[in-house]
Amino acid sequence: MTVEIQKKPGLETLRAAIRCLEGHSDRRRKVLPFGISGIDRWLPGGGLALGALHEVAGGGNDALHGAAAAQFCADIAARTRGRVLWIVTRQDMFAPSLKQVGLSARRIIYVEAGSDIDVLACFEEGLRHGGLGAVVGEVSRLSMTASRRLQLAAETSGSLGIAIRRRRQSGDADDFGQPTASVTRWRVSVLPSGSLPVPGVGCSHWRLELVRARAGGCTDFEVEACDGKGRLSLPAALVDQSDQEAAGERRARA
């Protein structure tokens, strides 16, 4: 106990010094919690950091279609306030579906940029503005330099930026493994839906992998897709288990 009390001030000054070096010492990081303690406790600050860039990619075939990834982003954007800028190179979003995760079409402004460079430029412009709830950009490639610019723009304005990493063609190499400056990276893959007592398709299930989190661990969760208010939930089978967090940790170690 005494050791801890003695240690703590030193640790705090060190953290403050690091924050000062990083250039955002004056601002307390705000976060957007998922509302699920199992996920939030893995993220520094207890939620998705606002004023930061996050990356989301689809797993498996979804890396190409980006359907689950887009729905996951819409679910995050639905919980912010203000308009949402959604930047694409080729439009294939189906507007009624976003309404079903709680993101009204009245809030989304789409930008159809011709190329990846234009997408990044619009992305940065949107992040710099600061009046938007979230800025979502669908990009196939994201270099360290580009992501650093986006991250800086998000830091200065406090906007939430989400980059959907989407492959153009099925033959494209996956460059999701390359390092970027984003704060968290997620991979969303579809799982077989929950069973129903009657014939039919049950509620969608996803495997949500937190591939990287700055100052946090990486892990994965199995979740039920968003409801009408843009909230994920844990599948009923997992909620009942008492040692759910332990299971998460086990999986993370594996």
Place this chain on the structure above:
Amino acid sequence: MLVGREGRRRVVKSVDLASRKLGLRPGIPVARAQGLFPDLVLMDADPAGDQMGLEKLALWFQNRIAPIVAVDAPDGLVLDTTGADHLHGGELSMLEDMVHRMAAAGFRAKAVVAETWGAAHALARYGRAPVAVVSPGEVVSALADLPLEALRLSGMVVEGLAALGVSRIGSLAAMPRAPLALRFGPEVVCRLDQAFGRLTEAIVPVRPVVPVEVSRNFAEPIGAAETIARYIGKLVPLLCQRLEERGQGVRCLDLVLYRVDSRTEAIRVATAMPVRDVKRLTRLLCGKIETVDPGFGIERMVLTASLAEPMDRRQTVSSLISVEEADVSDLIDTLANRVGAQALYRFAPVESDLPERSFCRVHALAPEETEDWPGHWPRPTRLLARPEPVQAMAELPDQPPLFFIWRGVRRKVKCADGPERVFGEWWKNDAELTIARDYFRVEDTSGERFWLYRAGDGEHGETGSQRWFLHGIFG
């Protein structure tokens, strides 16, 4: 033939030469004209559009012929050519020039120079010659033979005078004035006096709207991007000051750069809403400097507000009541000037059961619509631009497929929801009268969820080809 409304009747407003030859005249009811000639081509009259067109034409005449031009509704212009005719080689050649230019633009026009507006109006409409110059002494004799309508009298008065047996201006002028004024009011006498020049009539000329413009000449040509940016920063405040005097904001701004080799370069920026913010306009213009080629240097810069609209100030909501939503119009302008205004939009619902027709693109700042999509059936996150054909095997008539092959991959269906039947919109297209689609939401063994449909209801051949298509992907 143009058709308009006169009170509650639909009457013929004007006719072309062919219908005139058939004996049709303006003023007869449409029903009678159609009864006589069933295959008449009718079009609705557009008085507001005509007025706008005349005003535009008036501005053109103002630039070309004489400074005082007014619209003589519904079908003419009046010009005060005093002191302007010698510039065009005399009155007659000026008129011929005008008529020829109108003919070149596709209009049959008549032009008359007379001492008064009234006389010129009458002779241009009811005179014989397409071009005429009436000297001051001839006005009385030239007008004498024209019908009373030429005097710009109302229809009631003309009918009343016709009942008295007066149909020509000459005979009306010869009548005693006092009983006329007593019987028909002051209008008749006033119009007669105006036509004969005993009463003056002022022409209220059209006024061209001169756009706000500021410019700057350089003693030494400039070329560097920073220099251009600096002078943009000097011109924009001047422009905004001038706009403030008018109470206007910019919708479209043009910066024209005159180069030393007499070429011009231009930057155009447009905004979604009227703007008078110096910082914002400077930023929009400076963002486009890279598109300009300064060549050997720029010697003159002109900044024009090509489209300005009145600014309406809005009262802001007090933060005690609710938090106001951030204004994103400046961002919209920046992005629109980068990717183009048509690439920036919002989706709005359209009442249609067919998925590809159930939304439309509206302007990003369009007012929010009240209706919304019905939310009772799950919809895919991604909708393919055009449905892709798949090979599938399904039990008829309404079972989901057992498996399907899409992009060369065979997928076994584990579970499915459906069918959701969608019918063609027969009120839009005759071919869609019998069309039907059955939508299924299917999940394959790996958990991927798709939106498939069969073109047709599975029973009747006329409802579609009965082939399967993949239309969307669920998240």
